[in-house]
Amino acid sequence: EAQLVESGGGSVQAGGSLRLSCVASENLFRGNCIGWFRQVPGQEREGVAAIATGSGQTAFTDSVQGRFKLSRDMWKHTVFLEMSHLSPEDAGVYFCAVDRRSVWCSLSERPYTTWGLGTQVTVSS
Helix, strand or coil: CCCCCEECCCEECCCCCCCEEEECHHHCCCCCCEEEECCCCCCEEEEEEEEEECCCCCEEHHHHCCCCCEECCCCCCCCEEECCCCCCCCCHHHHHHHHECCCCCCCCCCCCCCEEEEEEEEEEC
């Protein structure tokens, strides 16, 4: 069964850090793009970061450049989103998703067809 499971969300104070994990089934992980998206109530879901599990190519939205990092564990089929210097604007539900078709990973939601259930990130000021 193809699935994605996020974990690592929680509540932190501004300036703190969190590491989110996205565990994928093998057929979803290898050779695909895995993206992280954030949704805040009343707003559209926003692409935050993405990584190609094969090449390691990454993409980040401007607001997280230099603060968020992506890595992957090929054996555990896991992508990690390391978030630092968090601010209340980073809060929301973080979803990971898989794009099986793109050669170059983007932050556009359209090509991502399989989604996890999300993990909540809360940042207090």
